[in-house]
């Protein structure tokens with residue numbers, strides 16, 4: 001575990017940023033983005049794009065890969081990290097970077113600092129494979145094929161985590177204060193406490209046991225289940241109060257698998273107390289005891305984070321919370337994979353809706369960063 005390598009944040013130019021963003025846009029529909037398509041999206045003068053692409057590969061922000069029928073560029077983890085950290089920096093949410101403090105199952109965790117120098121926690125979500133060859137293909141609402149790619153999964157994972165954390169924090173649940181998110185990155189309060197995994201002894205085991213079971217019930221009465229409620233996702237403050245973390249896999253109590261995951265969460269706590277603290281109690285909550293008092297599950301869908309039911313299903317599948325595709329989906333998948341052996345069409349500039357849409361999105365992304373950096377220059 002080391003430092004987050006952010007030196008590139010300083011020396012990359014406006015054009016580099018534009019080309020990197022162009023590859024990100026192209027990857028919404030293609031696993032590999034051919035150089036000419038990248039150039040068309042980036043819409044830069046004088047054909048310097050090839051050189052920029054080469055440089056970005058050298059710094060490992062992009063990778064050039066050979067596909068079955070065509071070759072092209074894709075973002076690397078580092079390239080995607082760069083785009084998100086650049087956005088968070090321009091917004092003023094982060095101003096310096098520190099050490100890695102954790103590796104979770106699906107993430108890397110760092111300590112960074114905000115503009116006041118206060119240490120905060122940065123979580124980079126890492127789901128799925130960066131190699132395109134084994135990526136599953138699915139159809140979205142409109143029947144269009146889309147990839148359950150690492151970019152897509154990591155982004156919804158972070159968005160979902162931020163949405164749930166915000167709803168929980170607003171209701172006074174003991175969770176870190178959410179600060180900001182972009183793409184696959186979430187910024188939150190750094191918890192001042194110990195991971196439960198490192199705790200071998202408790203002053204008052206029955207009290208902590210009750211706190212945890214009450215927390216599970218309170219979540220349930222609000223309409224949600226954590227889904228991974230165990231010692232890896234619980235921290236304890238010095239005064240012995242539990243703080244819950246790690247929310248992308250949360251589920252509604254109305255979900256068809258809700259009872260199973262509720263009981264699994266309860267069992268995790270009982271097992272942990274029996275094994276680590278030699279404490280057992282016959283007093284534990286049942287799913288049937290829950291009384292709906294709130295609609296936290298519904299709220300996260302209405303607050304403009306823009307994730308659909310489909311995205312939720314894709315993510316819960318990735319976290320192993322729901323079953324894999326049905327046979328019919330598998331058939332569609334095969335079809336879709338054959339489809340994508342064809343290179344993306346390269347039509348003349350402005351002649352394609354897809355290209356125009358990419359360019360529109362690209363202008364949105366870069367215009368913000370360009371105004372911000374000229375403001376910074378002016379102010380000093």
Ligand code: ADP
Pocket residue numbers: 101102103104105106107108109121123176188189190191192195232233245246247
């Ligand atoms: P994953 O989804 O990969 O399991 P987690 O959110 O559980 O990631 O975080 C992994 C580890 O990082 C945790 O077990 C904890 O030790 C540390 N961690 C995560 N969030 C925070 C935080 N806000 N403050 C302090 N430590 C944290």
Ligand code: MG
Pocket residue numbers: 104105232233246
């Ligand atoms: Mg975890």
